[in-house]
Amino acid sequence: MNSPASAQPIFVGIHLGGDxxxxxxxxxxxxxxxxREAPLDxxxxxxxxxxxxxxxxxxxxxxxxxxxxxxxxxxRLTDRVVDSRVLPATVREDLHAExxxxxxxRFELENDANxxxxxxxxVGAGRGSRDMFYMxxxxxxxxxxxxxxxxxxxxxxxxxxxxxxxLDREGDVCVCGNTGCLETVASAxxxxxxAKERLDRDSTSSLSRLAMNKEFTASDxxxxxxxxxxFALMMIERTGKYIGTGVASVINLLNIERIxxxxxxxxxxxxxxxxxxxxxxxxxxQPSFEATQILAATLGPNAxxxxxxxxxxxxxxx
Amino acid sequence: MNSPASAQPIFVGIHLGGDxxxxxxxxxxxxxxxxREAPLDxxxxxxxxxxxxxxxxxxxxxxxxxxxxxxxxxxRLTDRVVDSRVLPATVREDLHAExxxxxxxRFELENDANxxxxxxxxVGAGRGSRDMFYMxxxxxxxxxxxxxxxxxxxxxxxxxxxxxxxLDREGDVCVCGNTGCLETVASAxxxxxxAKERLDRDSTSSLSRLAMNKEFTASDxxxxxxxxxxFALMMIERTGKYIGTGVASVINLLNIERIxxxxxxxxxxxxxxxxxxxxxxxxxxQPSFEATQILAATLGPNAxxxxxxxxxxxxxxx
Numbered sequence: 001m002n003s004p005a006s007a008q009p010i011f012v013g014i015h016l017g018g019d020x021x022x023x024x025x026x027x028x029x030x031x032x033x034x035x036r037e038a039p040l041d042x043x044x045x046x047x048x049x050x051x052x053x054x055x056x057x058x059x060x061x062x063x064x065x066x067x068x069x070x071x072x073x074x075x076r077l078t079d080r081v082v083d084s085r086v087l088p089a090t091v092r093e094d095l096h097a098e099x100x101x102x103x104x105x106r107f108e109l110e111n112d113a114n115x116x117x118x119x120x121x122x123v124g125a126g127r128g129s130r131d132m133f134y135m136x137x138x139x140x141x142x143x144x145x146x147x148x149x150x151x152x153x154x155x156x157x158x159x160x161x162x163x164x165x166x167l168d169r170e171g172d173v174c175v176c177g178n179t180g181c182l183e184t185v186a187s188a189x190x191x192x193x194x195a196k197e198r199l200d201r202d203s204t205s206s207l208s209r210l211a212m213n214k215e216f217t218a219s220d221x222x223x224x225x226x227x228x229x230x231f232a233l234m235m236i237e238r239t240g241k242y243i244g245t246g247v248a249s250v251i252n253l254l255n256i257e258r259i260x261x262x263x264x265x266x267x268x269x270x271x272x273x274x275x276x277x278x279x280x281x282x283x284x285x286q287p288s289f290e291a292t293q294i295l296a297a298t299l300g301p302n303a304x305x306x307x308x309x310x311x312x313x314x315x316x317x318x
Numbered sequence: 319m320n321s322p323a324s325a326q327p328i329f330v331g332i333h334l335g336g337d338x339x340x341x342x343x344x345x346x347x348x349x350x351x352x353x354r355e356a357p358l359d360x361x362x363x364x365x366x367x368x369x370x371x372x373x374x375x376x377x378x379x380x381x382x383x384x385x386x387x388x389x390x391x392x393x394r395l396t397d398r399v400v401d402s403r404v405l406p407a408t409v410r411e412d413l414h415a416e417x418x419x420x421x422x423x424r425f426e427l428e429n430d431a432n433x434x435x436x437x438x439x440x441v442g443a444g445r446g447s448r449d450m451f452y453m454x455x456x457x458x459x460x461x462x463x464x465x466x467x468x469x470x471x472x473x474x475x476x477x478x479x480x481x482x483x484x485l486d487r488e489g490d491v492c493v494c495g496n497t498g499c500l501e502t503v504a505s506a507x508x509x510x511x512x513a514k515e516r517l518d519r520d521s522t523s524s525l526s527r528l529a530m531n532k533e534f535t536a537s538d539x540x541x542x543x544x545x546x547x548x549f550a551l552m553m554i555e556r557t558g559k560y561i562g563t564g565v566a567s568v569i570n571l572l573n574i575e576r577i578x579x580x581x582x583x584x585x586x587x588x589x590x591x592x593x594x595x596x597x598x599x600x601x602x603x604q605p606s607f608e609a610t611q612i613l614a615a616t617l618g619p620n621a622x623x624x625x626x627x628x629x630x631x632x633x634x635x636x
Contacts, residue, residue: 073605083605131473143571147465154573155449156609165567166601169486169560178566178601242487248496249483253461253571255472283484283496287391287401291474 009064009316012056013119013309014049015112015302016040016070018086018139023052024305025060028313030123034059035302045091050102065106065316067308068099069115075157079109082157108312112304113160114151116297117144119307120260124299129258133250134297135162137243138263140175141183145254163187167245182246186239188218188265195221195235205231222268233271240272244279251284251292262297269296327382327634330374331437331627332367333430333620334358334388336404336457341370342623343378346631348441352377353620363409368420383424383634385626386417387433393475397427400475426630430622431478432469434615435462437625438578442617447576451568452615453480455561456581458493459501463572481505485563500564504557506536506583513539513553523549540586551589558590562597569602569610580615587614 008028015022021040025033034056041048049068057063072084072092081092099107110118117126117134126132132146141163145152153159163183164176171180184190195216199208206229210216224232247259266272277294284292299306326346333340339358343351352374359366367386375381390402390410399410417425428436435444435452444450450464459481463470471477481501482494489498502508513534517526524547528534542550565577584590595612602610617624 145572147470152465154606154609155575156573156605158603158606158609159571159573161570161573161603161606164570164603165483166563167484167487169563176603245484245487249567250571252479252482253477253568254463255474255477255479257473285476285479285482285494287474288472288476288479291472291476 008062010060010062011309011313011316012053012063012066013115013305013307013312014052014066014068015115015304015308016045016049016068016086017112017304018071021048021052022302022305023056024302024309025056025063026306026309026313030306030310030313032302032306035305042086042088042091045087046095046098046102049099053103053105063105065108065312066099066103067108067110067115067310067312069110069112069304069308071112073157074109074111076110076153081109106312106316108308108315110308110311111144111157113142114144114153115305115307115311116262116299116303117146117160117260117307118151118311119299119303120262120297121146121149122310123306124303125260125295125297126258129293131257133162133254133256133259134160135243135247135250135259135261136263137186137188137261137265139188141187141263145256162246162250165246165249167242182242186242186246186265191218191221191235191239191265192216195232198231198235202231205229207232218265219267222265222271225268225271236268236271237275239265240275241279243272244276245283247276247280247294248283248289251280251288255288256292258293258295260295260297262299262303266296326380328378328380329627329631329634330371330381330384331433331623331625331630332370332384332386333433333622333626334363334367334386334404335430335622336389339366339370340620340623341374342620342627343374343381344624344627344631348624348628348631350620350624353623360404360406360409363405364413364416364420367417371421371423381423383426383630384417384421385426385428385433385628385630387428387430387622387626389430391475392427392429394428394471399427424630424634426626426633428626428629429462429475431460432462432471433623433625433629434580434617434621435464435578435625436469436629437617437621438580438615439464439467440628441624442621443578443613443615444576447611449575451480451572451574451577452478453561453565453568453577453579454581455504455506455579455583457506459505459581463574480564480568483564483567485560500560504560504564504583509536509539509553509557509583510534513550516549516553520549523547525550536583537585540583540589543586543589554586554589555593557583558593559597561590562594563601565594565598565612566601566607569598569606573606574610576611576613578613578615580617580621584614
């Protein structure tokens with residue numbers, strides 16, 4: 001412990017996102033004290049992480065421990081990164097041991113959807129609930145389950161893969177090998193794919209002009225929807241229906257107190273939240289739907305970093 | 319407590335099924351000592367239950383408490399039957415208080431799918447697992463979740479409704495109001511419906527002769543499949559694929575250690591279990607599928623009664 005007796009311990013959370021490293025300092029109550037971001041240097045992750053931790057420690061010396069949120073599967077018992085689409089195999093092998101060796105600090109590793117869920121649960125939209133399901137809808141669709149204050153990881157640490165429940169037995173082939181997964185219609189790249197397929201048939205949307213000049217993104221679709229473009233509105237609304245179908249299955253299966261929806265696709269705000277709620281109401285058992293609160297996440301892109309810091313705090317306490 | 323100090327306490331489990339009352343006595347280890355069944359007298363449930371408990375007590379005097387499995391929603395905190403398709407409203411209102419008043423014994427009430435799950439978990443196919451998902455496929459499709467030895471009922475006691483996850487967004491309308499639920503294709507009545515729809519087009523199956531003379535059941539389809547009737551085999555196999563799709567969604571969402579499949583439809587044995595496993599393997603995340611054991615239930619139609627007795631035992635101990 002390197003915190004002086006006079007000061008409360010402070011916790012650092014780091015998210016090694018797809019392209020960005022986000023670092024956040026939170027105090028003991030979970031409030032953000034400081035944050036940083038930088039382009040992710042995949043080949044030198046340990047050095048980059050150690051460097052940013054070192055910088056932060058010059059600002060707040062009493063860092064007690066560090067949580068790291070990782071886009072991949074983390075075995076919490078062994079602190080090993082079992083699989084990751086982002087981290088090179090050479091780096092992830094000894095990530096935990098190397099980080100501790102280089103910095104002299106205690107580190108906690110966690111999957112980034114789990115970390116975001118924990119952040120939202122503690123200081124975001126999940127606050128005040130006992131049980132919570134978190135769904136992150138962005139480049140891919142992930143999720144996490146929190147029961148009675150603890151992440152429920154399942155038997156192999158893989159629970160929460162809500163992006164890969166089947167919505168349509170005969171649907172499109174998914175990256176996971178299944179057909180008709182929620183992710184095949186509702187992730188950011190699949191919103192773009194669906195929009196492009198339809199634009200081939202309907203060129204009146206302002207997205208057509210975008211499409212002619214450059215690639216457009218799911219954020220562009222959301223922005224044009226906010227600008228009242230009919231086609232973009234329809235795409236966002238239909239995406240909401242797909243997500244709502246998945247939410248209804250989660251409600252019927254888990255009868256969970258609260259469902260928190262985060263990730264970049266949720267930046268569309270009420271334009272997507274309303275059809276999600278409407279469709280899940282239509283499809284779920286009424287008493288179960290009524291017992292569930294469905295809310296948009298509130299921590300934004302810092303959710304995983306904040307959650308990682310809070311996981312470090314709570315591991316530090318035990 | 320009316321058990322003499324010299325004898326181990328004994329527990330009675332009663333299942334108020336659709337048409338049948340099943341009563342089972344289990345000893346402290348969960349082994350069946352005695353069982354009874356009788357046509358269910360819906361209008362006189364309290365009297366019938368008290369009568370059968372009284373008969374059983376003449377055989378084994380040291381009955382410590384009684385568990386009752388109910389086809390409906392039970393609030394375990396208040397011991398009230400909140401909803402039931404089987405029990406008349408007049409009976410279910412005060413069921414718990416009345417049973418205790420008439421018999422002088424302690425009673426525990428539980429939903430029958432939950433009770434069956436607990437029975438399988440303790441002394442059936444779930445034995446030895448820590449976390450288990452139970453799926454009952456019969457007249458309807460229900461389920462229950464057991465985490466770390468305890469039934470996980472959700473925020474309003476409604477968790478486990480796996481029959482009402484959406485498999486096909488554009489599918490048939492379900493009794494629950496949703497479209498394309500697992501139950502719309504895989505429950506016993508829906509197996510019969512699907513078979514009849516196809517028989518209108520294909521009259522070579524031995525089921526056609528059955529259909530001409532009388533109504534046939536899902537059990538008839540399973541029996542003809544065992545007799546190598548091609549059409550019946552195809553119906554059972556396709557049903558297995560539907561169930562396997564649901565099982566895959568459960569695996570991806572919960573990454574649960576063990577899945578136990580019970581209910582009348584599973585009487586088709588390996589003819590249905592094999593396609594269920596094959597389809598869930600095809601659709602689920604490979605590491606998550608590999609971490610999950612999928613087994614047929616072993617307690618048969620007594621599962622709910624046995625589970626109710628064990629729930630009474632475990633409530634008695636606490």
